[in-house]
Amino acid sequence: MDDVDVEAVVAAVRERPDVWISAFGADELRKRAREVDSGLPLAGTAFAVKDNIDVAGLPTTAGCLDFAYRPERNAPVVQRLIDAGAIVAGKTNLDQFATGLTGARSPYGAPESVFGGGLISGGSSSGSAVAVADGTVAFSLGTDTAGSGRVPAALNGIVGIKPTRGLLSTLGVVPACRSLDCVSVFARDLPMADRVMRVARGRVREDPWSREGARPLLVEPRVGVPESLDFFSDAGQEKAFARFPGDATVDIGPLLEAGDLLYRGPWVAERLADLGEFLAAHPESVLPVTRAVLETGHGFTAADAFRAQHRLRELRAAADRMWERIDVLVLPTIGTTYTHAEIAADPIGRNLDLGRYTQFANLLDMAAVTVPNGFTADGRPASVTLFGPAFSDDTLALLARSLPVDDTMTLAVVGLHLSGEPRNHELVDRGATLVGAARTAPCYRLYHLPSGAPGLVRSDDGSAVEIELWQLPAAQVGGFLAGIAAPLSLGRIALDDGTEVTGFLCEAYAAAGATDITASGGWRNYRTEGPRS
Template identity: 65%
Template sequence: MQLGSTARPAGVAALRDAYARGLRPREVVDGVLERIADRNGDAVWISLAEPEVLRARAAELEERADGPLPPLYGIPFAVKDNIDVAGLPTTAACPTFAYSPAADATAVRRLLDAGAIAIGKTNLDQFATGLTGVRSPYGACESVFGGDLVSGGSSSGSAVAVAAGLVAFALGTDTAGSGRVPAAMNGIVGLKPTRGLVSTAGVVPACRSLDRVSIFANDLDDAATVLDVLAAPDPADPWSRHGPWSRPASPPVRVAIAEELDFEGDTAYAAAFAAVVAHVRASAGAVVETPLGPLLEAGDLLYGGPWVAERLAELDGFLREYPGDVLPVTRAVLERGRGYDAVAAFRARHRLQELRAWTRRLFERADVLLLPTVPTTFTRAEIAEQPIARNLVLGRYTQFANLLDLAAVAVPAGTTADGRPVGVTLLGPAFSEARLISAAHELISREAA
């Protein structure tokens, strides 16, 4: 493999091997800048570090090359623009909201300390409210599969930056599925860690009690390498917590599979997922059939319950002062939060606790739960026709995860007969990331290959 200014950037592991053989960070930076320039106008980026800043960072790293290399030495990455990077504005895809952070978010600082190179800030659904990638004044990313397919959101630019080969990995956030839906729509891995495992200090809140920093990567091992760097308690984050990652379940893995799924009449997507299920049934140690009703009910609480008021709580003052500077679809979602009071909030919390108990019992019978990441795909034109309803469709099998305190990894699983990307997700209880990655290796990645 040859890596240089014109080579498509490799993943984390491949770049580490190349550095061991003499590749220099300056070559990688020059190659990234060239590829970004070649894709001018694709709505992936909101801001980029200046070339001289990136080259200075590369030179700084090269001065350390004689000693032991840090785990992410010279690895280029992108950051969703609701996560602070010192020296670049944070906009949350709203120009009026923009500010200049004095310090990096904790997650970004940990990556930089590990030797990574922050290339720039990526586009997103405004205020991380949406799963489509079209709710931004900075443009709407298209999936790398083309055909006007949405890129998925809200971490649209981060996913496309990885899938298009602009960076080796990227940070997103995931509240309702924003770290998994874009992964599915672009054929990459999306790892959504357990709540609190990765610090959210320096992240613009969407729904503070549910927000997660997520990882986009080309493969499972790269995602795990990045998580190794990020996972640590943070006294600056009141939501931070630390628990032992569960050891991978010894094969054979017990897999829960839904008794009934709704693909919105998309027979090609249903057939593609059925092929994955057939492979899993043949490979898993045991298959547990499960209803999905309690999980879907939990997911409905996110936008159809008082948690939408938590989104408003973060932005109410800004929304009142600058209502015309928030996209109409974003404002419509946030304003729904005014319809909930404390009584409704407590009723929903009590019901959620019952649904969490049901979910715990499910994972006493199974190690992982297998679901399609999205039930179907949409074009940007189709989303424009029904922006809210079709957004909810994309989140059908993702938006319950954080409410139920689950970890998840979304992985590519081939394409439909008509060439659209197919993604599946494995979910497990809190701190089950190692188990999920191991199961995805065993059950899904071989099938996708």
């Protein structure tokens, strides 16, 4: 089993206040670890919980300090995991009141994707996804109403499970849309996600939304892909998805129309059923963008709600007819990726873009499994999601293990991670393989930073610099990047053959107090021969 590394967990919680809202201390974690029965299925496995799910001993904030309360008991889904030997590390950040898909709507900060470059982490389960992707915990719980258990998985290169509604109890969860909410699971790989699901699922008598059901396990399901898709001009994501031919093509128009009902229809008013009184009493406690979304619910009448339910019934019938032709539908999880700056420029519109291929699932009573699909040429994570009718969860999990995904990332390293250098083992230990030596385009300068590490900075008066290219398993990328501290960050590096790869660049500000070693041609030359004039 995955024994909890208490010191690593405590350090991560301390260093990432944008990811963690609250956590248990080292003494409490050690005590819980000592008391775990080693024979339990999740013995000693550390996990995180989105901070709209109750954990006894920690406040539940839902991303709003004035809303916070201290629950007396664990949510049943949390308790089942604890009973199986798992150890709660703490509570993670989220888009306030689980309203949003960006990870940028929280007063506790906006986590960046583990792939850096200003990329959003995705929401609303932002902290839960990052805590898994950076290796702090083995798995985490999120929630998913419009895609919050899938979009963050896509943007952090991990697995996201959105089970059939009610399969995991939502008792002890702050509601977003109570009739649609799901508890979701994040993990770095499918075997771990499967272990968690087997423990967590099952009917809870006290939960009126809890339910059970089953469909036959299909070993060779009929797989469908859409007739057409919008990738929002992102050719990289389009190319990544093109490897899935499917057994049939289907019209997903009815699905997309159903998804539009979630934020553009009266279901947004359901959010007011649970949050309306707090919003009216504490309007200034709610972020402006969150308040704007919630307040649109006041614009719908009861008649609007019934009209939308009638239309949804028609769209669900269309989806049922789709399931007569196929057993599983494969879609890109997101059509494109965004940086925090891009989200800030259009927070509402780009949030809708992110939910284009996710937000219909709960309205149409579907199960979904999200898995990484390698990376685009510009280093952005790609992902696919498998959809099936309610209670097809086991078939989706089985099929997900056999998908022909590109599961490696080509990474350019400049200095301490080169072959023979002190930190090269961090690549090797994660299963990385050396592709070979390469050279950058003549537009970089190399510096020896005061920290002792090298830093590559793009410059108009630069030169070519020697580097190495490594292939790193996608599941290991997040944990590797978590060990890279500022002023280094992930970015695109131009090579002398005209191509680009993902690699480590240095923030320009750090060059001010550093030694320019560009003339050496590369870090290894500088180390062995000294600076050249």
